[in-house]
Amino acid sequence: PTPKPGTAEEYNNVKNVIAVMSGKGGVGKSLVTGLLASALARKNFKVGVLDADITGPSIPMLFGLHGPVAVGEFGIKPLESRTGIKIISMNLLLPSEDQPVIWRGPLVSQGIRQLWGDVMWGDLDTLLIDLPPGTSDATLTIMQSLPVSGLVMVTTPQSLASMVVTKAINMAHITKVDIIGIIENMAYFDCPDNGQRYYIFGRSHSAVLSENAKAPLLAQFPIDPNISSYCDAGNVEDIRFDGLDALVD
Amino acid sequence: PTPKPGTAEEYNNVKNVIAVMSGKGGVGKSLVTGLLASALARKNFKVGVLDADITGPSIPMLFGLHGPVAVGEFGIKPLESRTGIKIISMNLLLPSEDQPVIWRGPLVSQGIRQLWGDVMWGDLDTLLIDLPPGTSDATLTIMQSLPVSGLVMVTTPQSLASMVVTKAINMAHITKVDIIGIIENMAYFDCPDNGQRYYIFGRSHSAVLSENAKAPLLAQFPIDPNISSYCDAGNVEDIRFDGLDALVD
Ligand SMILES: Nc1ncnc2c1ncn2[C@@H]1O[C@H](COP(=O)(O)OP(=O)(O)O)[C@@H](O)[C@H]1O
Ligand SMILES: Nc1ncnc2c1ncn2[C@@H]1O[C@H](COP(=O)(O)OP(=O)(O)O)[C@@H](O)[C@H]1O
Numbered sequence: 001p002t003p004k005p006g007t008a009e010e011y012n013n014v015k016n017v018i019a020v021m022s023g024k025g026g027v028g029k030s031l032v033t034g035l036l037a038s039a040l041a042r043k044n045f046k047v048g049v050l051d052a053d054i055t056g057p058s059i060p061m062l063f064g065l066h067g068p069v070a071v072g073e074f075g076i077k078p079l080e081s082r083t084g085i086k087i088i089s090m091n092l093l094l095p096s097e098d099q100p101v102i103w104r105g106p107l108v109s110q111g112i113r114q115l116w117g118d119v120m121w122g123d124l125d126t127l128l129i130d131l132p133p134g135t136s137d138a139t140l141t142i143m144q145s146l147p148v149s150g151l152v153m154v155t156t157p158q159s160l161a162s163m164v165v166t167k168a169i170n171m172a173h174i175t176k177v178d179i180i181g182i183i184e185n186m187a188y189f190d191c192p193d194n195g196q197r198y199y200i201f202g203r204s205h206s207a208v209l210s211e212n213a214k215a216p217l218l219a220q221f222p223i224d225p226n227i228s229s230y231c232d233a234g235n236v237e238d239i240r241f242d243g244l245d246a247l248v249d
Numbered sequence: 250p251t252p253k254p255g256t257a258e259e260y261n262n263v264k265n266v267i268a269v270m271s272g273k274g275g276v277g278k279s280l281v282t283g284l285l286a287s288a289l290a291r292k293n294f295k296v297g298v299l300d301a302d303i304t305g306p307s308i309p310m311l312f313g314l315h316g317p318v319a320v321g322e323f324g325i326k327p328l329e330s331r332t333g334i335k336i337i338s339m340n341l342l343l344p345s346e347d348q349p350v351i352w353r354g355p356l357v358s359q360g361i362r363q364l365w366g367d368v369m370w371g372d373l374d375t376l377l378i379d380l381p382p383g384t385s386d387a388t389l390t391i392m393q394s395l396p397v398s399g400l401v402m403v404t405t406p407q408s409l410a411s412m413v414v415t416k417a418i419n420m421a422h423i424t425k426v427d428i429i430g431i432i433e434n435m436a437y438f439d440c441p442d443n444g445q446r447y448y449i450f451g452r453s454h455s456a457v458l459s460e461n462a463k464a465p466l467l468a469q470f471p472i473d474p475n476i477s478s479y480c481d482a483g484n485v486e487d488i489r490f491d492g493l494d495a496l497v498d
Pocket of ligand 2: 025026158159160161200201271273274275276277278279280281307434435470471472473474476477478480481
């Protein structure tokens with residue numbers, strides 16, 4: 001029996017919703033979402049992840065999860081990761097992960113509302129939302145329809161990235177959503193053989209962004225081949241580095 | 250006097266439209282678009298670039314161009330780069346580049362149609378289109394409303410990227426648009442000090458993608474700090490490396 005749409009909302013009790021945003025693609029929003037969720041779960045918080053990138057969903061792969069999902073009494077049952085994080089994504093609802101989702105804005109927005117209102121999240125301390133690139137339907141629907149209490153902005157050192165992230169910061173100001181802080185990813189590469197540091201994507205612009213956002217720089221992550229291999233293997237929950245656990249305090 | 254919308258179409262004569270696509274953000278679509286346009290211009294082709302990433306436009310910055318644009322007798326006049334490439338982008342139409350474009354699908358699609366039909370492209374051998382991430386409104390409008398003759402697919406080595414690029418390949422098959430070839434970007438990093446090669450984002454998946462796409466691997470570009478600094482300085486037209494000029498033949 002399929003529950004009436006929206007029934008899950010009465011069942012759910014999500015204390016805190018935080019969205020991970022950047023405006024720009026490929027800076028590491030999914031990675032940062034996975035790292036934050038894992039660090040919170042290690043501290044015994046009840047955590048969920050909603051993959052809001054409807055046409056380019058990558059969260060399930062980071063956690064090594066595959067569909068299908070089951071339908072419970074009150075709605076869609078999210079999958080649970082190895083460390084107990086509840087996860088929902090468009091890719092878990094498709095018959096095959098190679099299938100493109102060729103949806104225009106109204107369908108994307110409807111999809112987002114269903115991943116929030118028709119999913120049995122249950123009791124959660126924190127729900128993290130991995131936003132897609134851009135400031136269009138998905139992002140707007142999340143900011144308008146969900147009780148987002150804060151945003152974590154992800155950037156990389158390139159000027160191109162910080163120009164687009166500045167637009168996202170200004171969108172946050174316009175929609176009056178609080179920015180918790182900024183994370184700069186791929187900040188540098190430490191060569192494993194000669195110990196030298198290479199600023200492959202240039203020098204950091206995080207100070208200017210932090211000023212614009214009126215929010216602190218929370219962390220700088222290096223470019224690390226191990227990160228990429230953990231992600232590809234579906235083991236984002238195993239990634240550890242200095243300061244990650246302190247970050248969620 | 251503002252010309253009637255669509256007047257420019259009678260004035261324009263664009264022989265060939267090629268879109269640069271990936272589905273995934275941050276893989277280097279804008280870079281590849283800039284490199285292809287510059288290589289074609291060097292061979293004296295008349296080239297234009299339409300930045301179809303309405304909410305995250307980065308093309309003008311790559312060419313060191315800033316708005317505003319002028320309006321001519323038949324429509325909006327694109328800017329011209331140092332080497333004569335005609336360029337239009339949402340960022341050239343905004344009062345400030347920090348301003349977010351918070352548009353839902355229907356407005357994004359209208360914006361795309363205007364960048365094609367209301368711009369005085371004139372005589373062009375090739376118009377390159379830099380598509381945004383995802384398979385939603387912008388990409389769908391381009392594939393349905395413009396005479397796209399071929400697609401160049403851009404990927405990076407991560408499995409996450411190739412999973413999303415596979416969706417884009419399948420979208421191309423569904424919409425019956427020809428795939429010219431695949432370009433793998435950020436394929437490796439050659440350390441300038443010890444000459445060793447590091448596969449920072451893992452080993453290539455390009456062979457599988459090329460098979461899915463039934464199209465050749467056209468090139469593999471390295472991660473190169475010089476590329477990033479040329480881009481940030483607005484000098485994409487000065488980037489040279491082996492095989493780039495041969496690529497457009
Ligand atoms: N610091 C890093 N070091 C190495 N690889 C990284 C790093 N950050 C991200 N990646 C890789 O780059 C890819 C893109 O990151 P992703 O989180 O998907 O970006 P976004 O969600 O912003 O598009 C991922 O596949 C991940 O494996
Ligand atoms: N091979 C490369 N080496 C160094 N930097 C690169 C390379 N490819 C892209 N970049 C940098 O990464 C950024 C992202 O690339 P971009 O072309 O904007 O990706 P997309 O258009 O797919 O989002 C650009 O700012 C560019 O400077």
